Amino acid sequence: GESVGLHLPTLSVQEGDNSIINCAYSNSASDYFIWYKQESGKGPQFIIDIRSNMDKRQGQRVTVLLNKTVKHLSLQIAATQPGDSAVYFCAENMNYGGSQGNLIFGKGTKLSVKP
Amino acid sequence: DAGVIQSPRHEVTEMGQEVTLRCRPISGHNSLFWYRQTMMRGLELLIYFNNNVPIDDSGMPEDRFSAKMPNASFSTLKIQPSEPRDSAVYFCASSYGGLSYEQYFGPGTRLTVT
Numbered sequence: 001g002e003s004v005g006l007h008l009p010t011l012s013v014q015e016g017d018n019s020i021i022n023c024a025y026s027n028s029a030s031d032y033f034i035w036y037k038q039e040s041g042k043g044p045q046f047i048i049d050i051r052s053n054m055d056k057r058q059g060q061r062v063t064v065l066l067n068k069t070v071k072h073l074s075l076q077i078a079a080t081q082p083g084d085s086a087v088y089f090c091a092e093n094m095n096y097g098g099s100q101g102n103l104i105f106g107k108g109t110k111l112s113v114k115p
Numbered sequence: 116d117a118g119v120i121q122s123p124r125h126e127v128t129e130m131g132q133e134v135t136l137r138c139r140p141i142s143g144h145n146s147l148f149w150y151r152q153t154m155m156r157g158l159e160l161l162i163y164f165n166n167n168v169p170i171d172d173s174g175m176p177e178d179r180f181s182a183k184m185p186n187a188s189f190s191t192l193k194i195q196p197s198e199p200r201d202s203a204v205y206f207c208a209s210s211y212g213g214l215s216y217e218q219y220f221g222p223g224t225r226l227t228v229t
Contacts, residue, residue, distance in 0.1 A: 044218075045220065105160075
């Protein structure tokens with residue numbers, strides 16, 4: 001297996017606190033963004049998405065904010081729970097609604113929730 | 116629904132051997148994606164199909180990799196010959212349409228090439 005690899009940024013929060021996970025995307029032409037959660041030993045799981053014509057979208061306990069000026073995306077998790085512990089990935093695509101495009105994933109941030 | 120099904124879950128093989136990974140997408144989904152995940156490179160899109168037709172294979176590392184989707188309910192990713200640097204977790208995902216829709220990932224196949 002891999003003995004040398006990326007050290008993921010880690011965010012450690014207390015149970016019940018709010019978490020904010022940040023992501024800088026690369027392409028100003030990207031028009032669709034998505035957050036995935038990956039628990040250890042499992043495949044990524046969809047959390048929330050947002051189109052470039054929006055700057056905020058809310059789901060259940062999660063909010064995604066998009067700042068196109070600085071190409072920044074953030075995921076806010078309210079009242080963080082131990083079950084939220086996972087690696088979180090942002091991804092960008094340049095062709096919303098089309099069949100073409102290039103979905104690019106970020107390297108991920110590890111969220112650790114302390115009970 | 117059982118979700119996206121991948122097999123095998125784990126594969127250990129020797130360098131030079133052929134490896135075939137299998138995927139069954141969620142019924143009714145018309146797009147299927149193959150990803151590779153490593154610690155060094157993160158999650159990479161290898162290829163995706165729309166209505167069983169390969170749309171973009173620019174992520175396929177080299178000619179040793181090939182993917183097929185003979186029908187809407189089955190896809191394979193083949194590596195021939197395999198090399199140690201192919202060791203990774205390979206995910207299959209499916210969605211109702213294209214890259215910009217929610218994708219449902221399978222549990223992955225952990226491949227180790229010795």
